[in-house]
Amino acid sequence: xxxxxxxxxxxxxxxxxAELNRDVDFWLAxxxxxxxxxxxxxxxxxxxxxxxxxxxPASVSRRERQRRVGVRRKHYQSxxxxxxxxxxxxxxxxxxxxxxxxxxxxSNSELNSAANQIRYQQGLSDRFREGLQRAGRWRAHVHxxxxxxxVPLELAALPHVESSYNPGARSHVxxxxxxQFTRGTGRRFMxxxxxxxxxxxxxxxxxxxxxxxxxxxxxxGNWPMAITAYNHGLAxxxxxxxxxxxxxxxxxxxxxxxxxxxxxxxxFYVAFLAALRVDQDPQKYFPGVTAExxxxxxxxxLPAYLxxxxxxxxxxxxxxxxxxxxxxxxxxIWQGSKHLPKGFQLRVPGGRLQAPLAELVxxxxxxxxxxxxxxxxxxxxxxxDTLSEIAEAYKTRVSTLVALNNMGSGNRIRIGxxxxxxxxxxxxVAVAAALAPAPEPEPEPEPIVEPEPTAVLAADDEQVIEGxxxxxxxxxxGDGTTVSTARTSLxxxxxxxxxxxxxxxxxxxxxxxxxxxxxLGIRTQRxxxxxxxAFRTPVSIGDRLKLDLGNVNVSDFESKRVDYxxxxxxxxxxxxxxxxxxxxxxxxxxxxxxxxxxQYKVPLWLxxxxxxxxxxxxxxxxxxxxxxxxxxxAE
Numbered sequence: 080x081x082x083x084x085x086x087x088x089x090x091x092x093x094x095x096x097a098e099l100n101r102d103v104d105f106w107l108a109x110x111x112x113x114x115x116x117x118x119x120x121x122x123x124x125x126x127x128x129x130x131x132x133x134x135x136p137a138s139v140s141r142r143e144r145q146r147r148v149g150v151r152r153k154h155y156q157s158x159x160x161x162x163x164x165x166x167x168x169x170x171x172x173x174x175x176x177x178x179x180x181x182x183x184x185x186s187n188s189e190l191n192s193a194a195n196q197i198r199y200q201q202g203l204s205d206r207f208r209e210g211l212q213r214a215g216r217w218r219a220h221v222h223x224x225x226x227x228x229x230v231p232l233e234l235a236a237l238p239h240v241e242s243s244y245n246p247g248a249r250s251h252v253x254x255x256x257x258x259q260f261t262r263g264t265g266r267r268f269m270x271x272x273x274x275x276x277x278x279x280x281x282x283x284x285x286x287x288x289x290x291x292x293x294x295x296x297x298x299x300g301n302w303p304m305a306i307t308a309y310n311h312g313l314a315x316x317x318x319x320x321x322x323x324x325x326x327x328x329x330x331x332x333x334x335x336x337x338x339x340x341x342x343x344x345x346x347f348y349v350a351f352l353a354a355l356r357v358d359q360d361p362q363k364y365f366p367g368v369t370a371e372x373x374x375x376x377x378x379x380x381l382p383a384y385l386x387x388x389x390x391x392x393x394x395x396x397x398x399x400x401x402x403x404x405x406x407x408x409x410x411x412i413w414q415g416s417k418h419l420p421k422g423f424q425l426r427v428p429g430g431r432l433q434a435p436l437a438e439l440v441x442x443x444x445x446x447x448x449x450x451x452x453x454x455x456x457x458x459x460x461x462x463x464d465t466l467s468e469i470a471e472a473y474k475t476r477v478s479t480l481v482a483l484n485n486m487g488s489g490n491r492i493r494i495g496x497x498x499x500x501x502x503x504x505x506x507x508v509a510v511a512a513a514l515a516p517a518p519e520p521e522p523e524p525e526p527i528v529e530p531e532p533t534a535v536l537a538a539d540d541e542q543v544i545e546g547x548x549x550x551x552x553x554x555x556x557g558d559g560t561t562v563s564t565a566r567t568s569l570x571x572x573x574x575x576x577x578x579x580x581x582x583x584x585x586x587x588x589x590x591x592x593x594x595x596x597x598x599l600g601i602r603t604q605r606x607x608x609x610x611x612x613a614f615r616t617p618v619s620i621g622d623r624l625k626l627d628l629g630n631v632n633v634s635d636f637e638s639k640r641v642d643y644x645x646x647x648x649x650x651x652x653x654x655x656x657x658x659x660x661x662x663x664x665x666x667x668x669x670x671x672x673x674x675x676x677x678q679y680k681v682p683l684w685l686x687x688x689x690x691x692x693x694x695x696x697x698x699x700x701x702x703x704x705x706x707x708x709x710x711x712x713a714e
Contacts, residue, residue, distance in 0.1 A: 092231055092302050098329045099349055101127040106346070106353035109549065110239075111364040113202025120151055123198040123342050124333075128180045130155050133199065148199045156194040163191035198342065203243070203549060207357065208365045210243035214358075215370025217244075217257075217281045228289040231302065237288070237309070239354040240347070240549045246281050246406060253462055257281050258288040262463070263645070264570050266652035267291075270712055272472075273409055273458065274417050280407035290657065291571065297660075297705065298573050298691060303328050303348050310550070311337070311344035313573035317691075343550040350549050375429035376404070377436035384418035384449040393439050394427060404428060417453055454502035460492050471650055475501050569645055573691045576640050578626065578633045586622045588684035589647055590640075598639040600630035620687070620695055644684075651682070659708040660689075667700045679706045 095103060105126035113119060116136045122128035131151060135144055158177050165187055170178065181190070214235070221235045241259040242248035254261050256278040262271055268287035269277035277283035295305035298313055299320065308316040315337045323330040332345050357364045391398045398413050404426050411417040419425070427436050458469055469492075470477045481490055483499045485506060492498065499506060574587050584595075592612075596603040607614065609625050618624060628636065663674060672695070675686040687695070689705040698704075 093233065093352060093355065094303065094326075094328070095352055096329050099332065099352075101125070102332075102346065102349040103353045103356070105129075106350045106549065107356065107364075109200055109203055110207045110353055110357055111204050114205045115202055118199055118201040120148070120155065120197060120199055122193055123196045125181075125193075126346075128193070130177065130180070130197065135201065152197045152199075155197055159190050159194040163187045163189075163194065206243040206245075207239060207354075208368055210239050210245070211358070211361050211365060211368050212371050213244040214238070215372060216374045217285065218370065219373050220282055221285050224286050225289050228286075228293050230289045230293050230296075233355055233359075234289075234292055234306075236355040236358040237306070237351055239358060240350045246279060255279055256284045258284045260284060260287065261570070263649055263652070264291070266649070267571055267657050269656060270407075272653070272712075273411055273455070274420055274452070275407045275423070276409055277407045280405075283407060290659075294571065294660075294689075297689075299325070301326055304331075306348050306351055307331075307344065308570070310347040311340060312570040314569070314575055315340060315344070317573055318575065318577070347550060354549070376426040377429055377432060378427075379425050379437045379440050381419055381421060381423045381425055381440070382448070383421050384452055385443070386418055386447065386449075387412050387415065389443060389447045390419060390425070390440075393443050394432060394436070396427060396431065401427070416456065418449055420452065455500050456503035458498040458500060460494055460496045460498060462494055464492065464494075466490050466492055466498075468646075468649070469498060472653055473500055569641060569648070572644070572648065572688055574644075574688065576644065577637055578628075579623075582626050582628055583623045584626060586618045586620055586624055587644070588620055588682070588687055589644065590618070592618055594640075594643065595624070595626065598631070598636050598643075599627060601627055620683070647684070651685075654712050655709050656712060657707045658710045661706050661708055663704050663706055665698055665700055665702045665704060669700075671695055671698050671704060674704070675706070680709060681706055 105121070109119070113132070116134065118133050118135050120130045120133055122130075133148070133151060135147070139147070155177065158174050162174060162178055166174070167178075178185075181193075218235065222232050224230075225232050225234060238244045238257045242257045244257050246257050248257065248259065249255050250259060252261065255265075255276065258278070260269070260278045262278075265271050265278045265284075265287065268290050269283055271278060277287070292305060292309065295308045295313060295316075296302060299305050299308060299316055304316045304320060304325070307319075318337060319331045319335040319340070322335065328348070332349070335345075337344075361368050361370075387398055387401070391401060394401070402408055402413050408419070409417070412419055425436070425440070432439060455473055458464075458473065460469075466477050466480060470480055477490070479501060480486070480498060483501065483503075483505060575585060576587070578584055592603045592606050596606055599606075605627055606612070606624070607616075609627060612618075626636070661679075663679070665671065665674070671686075671693070672683070675681045675683060685707060686704075687693070689707055693702070693704065
């Protein structure tokens with residue numbers, strides 16, 4: 080399709096209201112005019128107001144960068160507060176310049192508010208140019224996958240916003256890969272564990288991103304909000320649409336006050352539009368830039384479990400290089416504590432082998448292949464891990480882990496700590512007596528990590544590419560504090576877990592009166608009394624229930640409720656992934672409860688996420704329902 084043809088499609092699928100032009104222009108400047116060695120001090124609400132171009136070389140530390148930004152912020156805060164006091168005469172040169180940035184009718188209150196809205200944005204033009212080059216490696220795959228899934232090809236521009244198409248991108252909150260999936264959201268569509276992490280494989284992650292975007296669109300019904308939900312979450316996007324209208328994008332971006340609808344969420348769609356404009360006409364913004372050619376691989380599906388060293392021997396390619404070309408594989412495979420899993424799609428660079436890959440793999444001696452995966456002996460604690468989650472993941476009990484690891488009463492675990500698992504047996508007596516972690520029988524080889532020139536080491540020793548995307552997880556919102564965007568597994572859950580202004584909630588699957596009473600710190604009977612419920616009368620999905628918030632505040636109740644659902648969903652998606660979508664037209668006499676639970680084996684809470692507007696108690700024949708296709712993960 081020509082650029083002109085794409086532009087026409089953009090107008091229809093990706094509308095740009097005139098009021099948002101200034102926002103797109105801001106991001107165009109960030110992407111094309113400012114390098115990563117500089118940035119902009121700007122107003123975080125009116126992006127047309129840019130106070131200063133700030134030099135910020137890469138050699139400057141994070142602390143020094145914050146100090147420099149703080150000094151210049153205070154300078155402009157003083158000016159804005161002076162102007163906000165009503166001063167309009169005898170202005171200094173800087174005061175005149177700042178006042179001229181605002182509309183002629185700007186009020187004193189607006190200027191005073193602006194003093195708390197000064198934000199620093201790093202430039203990204205050099206990284207965007209690199210992203211345009213790297214995107215060529217996977218462009219054909221992205222287009223093929225999105226065409227098959229019915230997703231607009233223009234969404235191939237989204238990784239420019241998320242990661243600059245850097246497959247090594249890691250965020251401080253755990254998002255990973257070119258599509259920046261968090262672990263919880265990614266597990267819905269990919270395998271993510273200590274053997275494989277498909278978020279880091281651009282091919283698998285691209286399919287998952289297409290499925291997620293298609294799902295978002297099926298829920299919200301338009302692409303601007305489907306894209307916004309990719310960053311902000313479906314529940315928040317639906318709340319904004321209920322408040323302002325499905326397509327009132329300007330008011331949503333300008334006026335919606337969702338608790339986590341910060342700078343990143345407000346700007347995600349307009350940043351995408353700016354990235355799309357550059358992606359469609361790269362020569363206009365980066366003359367001479369050339370996309371890298373598509374990667375060419377020989378591939379084969381492994382028929383059984385295979386030790387990594389045997390594969391290296393068979394192909395004549397080092398384990399380090401094999402790891403680089405199969406980025407979904409975890410270090411456990413190359414350290415030898417896990418085999419390459421059965422069914423794994425192995426990639427080897429085309430033209431590197433003396434014989435076809437399938438033939439080399441088929442010639443590996445039968446005695447080398449294994450019918451089972453190696454048992455787990457240890458678990459290395461990652462950010463966000465809890466002892467109960469570790470126990471659940473390895474199908475054991477917390478008490479067993481506590482005993483095996485000689486933990487104290489607090490059961491505290493640290494990032495990087497190695498937790499002994501049941502298959503490793505009890506800790507040696509001498510170690511147990513000293514209450515120290517058990518030594519391993521043999522030292523393991525060093526993990527193989529593909530070097531990235533822009534990588535820095537995070538506190539938990541994970542590779543983090545700082546500032547790899549336009550809207551990082553930790554953003555300076557302008558008041559000197561850092562706001563973390565809450566990107567969790569519930570981003571893909573459209574359910575509204577908030578408390579309404581009248582202190583009522585909607586009942587969701589998995590919830591009981593006992594849960595509510597526990598989160599509220601009251602007796603279950605109290606809830607029955609205020610809702611007129613007879614003893615033993617259960618609550619029904621979709622009902623509205625009045626709460627007694629006398630003992631807890633709304634925020635605490637909502638947090639406990641969300642944490643409960645997050646734990647349930649995380650546990651489910653550790654062993655189950657979504658591999659497609661099917662539709663079913665309800666026939667006379669059919670029950671959606673029976674269809675979901677028995678025929679299609681979909682839990683009610685997940686069924687409702689795919690059909691959030693459906694009244695499950697009043698389903699008429701002819702109603703079309705959506706059902707995710709679920710696959711249980713193999714070891």
